[in-house]
Amino acid sequence: MQRTLSIVKPDGVDKNLIGEVIKRFEKAGLKVVALKMAHLTKKQAEGFYAVHKARPFFDSLTTFMCAGPIVPMVLEGNDAIKKVRDIMGATNPKDAAPGTIRKDLADSIESNIVHGSDAPETAVFEIGYFFNATEILK
Ligand code: ADP
Ligand code: MG
Numbered sequence: 571m572q573r574t575l576s577i578v579k580p581d582g583v584d585k586n587l588i589g590e591v592i593k594r595f596e597k598a599g600l601k602v603v604a605l606k607m608a609h610l611t612k613k614q615a616e617g618f619y620a621v622h623k624a625r626p627f628f629d630s631l632t633t634f635m636c637a638g639p640i641v642p643m644v645l646e647g648n649d650a651i652k653k654v655r656d657i658m659g660a661t662n663p664k665d666a667a668p669g670t671i672r673k674d675l676a677d678s679i680e681s682n683i684v685h686g687s688d689a690p691e692t693a694v695f696e697i698g699y700f701f702n703a704t705e706i707l708k
Pocket of ligand 1: 681
């Protein structure tokens, strides 16, 4: 069993795709064990994406991530981190495989609908960024 953090990004919420994203995760056998809606400040978005601080797209990415509400969630299941990444597709929708969220629904490399943790250590940090232990189902 593994846990990972996913987020429906502001573009996904704006396009009424919260249910569509969750449906794809649930269909793959992943369990939603925590869920909320949030609207990040610029500082909070910068803290979440601190690993990308040196990247040229950091300012644009963090501005985008606080432009509207988001839906962070914790997903649990076998190999959850990889499963979520596979369902999301490549960062750039142009490179994403058919049938993935980003290929089917995303507009651009930045506005790509969904986030998913990329490793066990990042999953722990990212889950803790949004949820207390008491907010996650056992
Ligand atoms: P992923 O979300 O697939 O793990 P990264 O961790 O590399 O991708 O990047 C984090 C987020 O930053 C991406 O999901 C996307 O929103 C944005 N991003 C990544 N690369 C670029 C880029 N070249 N230009 C603009 N935004 C980008
Ligand atoms: Mg990433």
